[in-house]
Amino acid sequence: MSATKRPLINAHRVDLTSLRILLAVAQTGSITQGAEQCHLALGAASTRMKELEQRLGVELLERHARGVRLTEAGQLVLDRARAIERELGRLQVELEDHQQGVTGHIRVIANVSSIATVLPNDLTAFLQSHPGIRIDLSEYTSREIQRMLADGQADIGVLAGPVTREDLESAAYYKDRLVIMLPRDAVPAHQKKMNIDQLLTQDLILSQEGGSISEWLADLARLKGQLLHVRVRAKGFDALSQLVAAGLGVTVLPEIVAKRFAKLLDLRILGLEGIQDQRLIAVSRRLGGSAQPAAQDLFAHLAGRLQG
Template sequence: MHITLRQLEIFRAVAQYGRVTGAAESLHISQPAASMALSELEKHLGPLFDRNQGAGLKMNDSGRALLPKASELIDRAKELENQFAEDGSYESGSLVLNASSTIGNNLLPKMLARFRESYPGIRIDLEIDNTRVIEQRLLDFNTDLAVVEGVCLHPDIEVTTWLEDELVVICSPDHPLANKGNIPLSSLANELWVLREPGSGTRELFDEMIATQLPSPKVAMVLNRSEAVKQAVSDGVGIACISSLAAKSTLDTGHMATIGVTGLNLKRHFYLLTHKRKYKSTVFTQLCQFILASKPFETFDFYTQGI
């Protein structure tokens, strides 16, 4: 039996894209070359994908068992190349980091700039999506690590608590309840809400803590980015519930206000997620340690400040 790293790279790419054509394009090789390499690998190991006409390729049990092992071998090989191609150190390489919207837009750009100052040879590609999409990308080994605000309970994902955050109820500056405190949630029963999309950590907390206490929340629109939610609220479309971190810059400019609702516990945490079976290279470990050691903000408690 003779299995090559190239065959494993092509297998992993096919697993990611679900089609040989997409895998070939991502690896900058021809489609026939990718098909031949996958065929040779399956000659040694047996079928790795279920093939349904017109539905692409979907990993079978053998493919799912191979994926973490193939990813580890590929990552180890890259680590060796980086170490000996440079100056003998482990301070070069690249990683893909996924983040949910609040964290990716408000915290990570500055943090990653500081990380690069310490490790200029390490490139971090940041991709932003909601918690549930990111969770699946981790399970499919399509990203190296992630930071999210949604709770993850999958047994294959290791969850490490990072920072505390708090959601706030926001409105336009000319709303009758703008910047008022001690407002009962029942007073918002007839308000129109601008919500984040299902699958986001923000939406999950809204559904759990607010929607369950209102007879039937009236939804004006659903948007998949906090920036879009803030713009809609500023334009008077409705009220919303978003992270205090995401809200701060717009509140500071006066284009948005808060409603201090009593009896709500909207505190939550941000989490670092990694796959338990992923190979943890030195570069990977350095980034994880840097993130967990970073305390980029102190959560501002809007409610106790009487806003």
């Protein structure tokens, strides 16, 4: 006997108001409070939730004495509803900008290294020659950037490490050099470098999982059959540097960033010995992605940096 097929969802019957109510209910854990947040009567909000479940053919909420919680299907719908809300917010901003003479938006996502070093000046130079363009810049890990570009969530990405997805194209953007930053008295004053084997024995202060430097060190440790001694993970180069200054361990940073914080916090910088310490930062986009000329111009502008 063949399995009963679920009827296809009619997307035209899923309205934005019901999705907004679902967002409010998920946030408050209560249909009553969700209705208040949306300025609706409880009965109207409850009816809309039941109708949404009927239209989608799944149960979205588990109702209990203390309120409601999302089912697995409800969480899937919630994630999509949040994405729709974000896109509508972007649309509103873009329409307002259009009325004020802005001719295009480019969504750029970049790793923290590029944002903390060369990318701001390069974007400034681009905007000076494209005054009608607005750029939305957000920070993500290099791993996240590849996925988001492939999903069409951004026009251009700046990331470290190889671009492994076949649905993305990339070009060299710039090169940076990685160095070790540590407390001033952690090693003898005459020492200028530290080899990778010695580094892997240190208490490390690293960025969040998925960061390119963290993954690079993890790959090196794996090749050598060792484990990383990660004492603290933190977000942001300033937090990493403050933790080093507190004596909790050592970290690895791009040289430009390390010099900035070493001067500010009186820390030492050592070169990496016995390993390639330069890495390539790439600019990437989805194959067949944004057709707007401004996004194509920005990609060419960043990709031409090494040649310029």
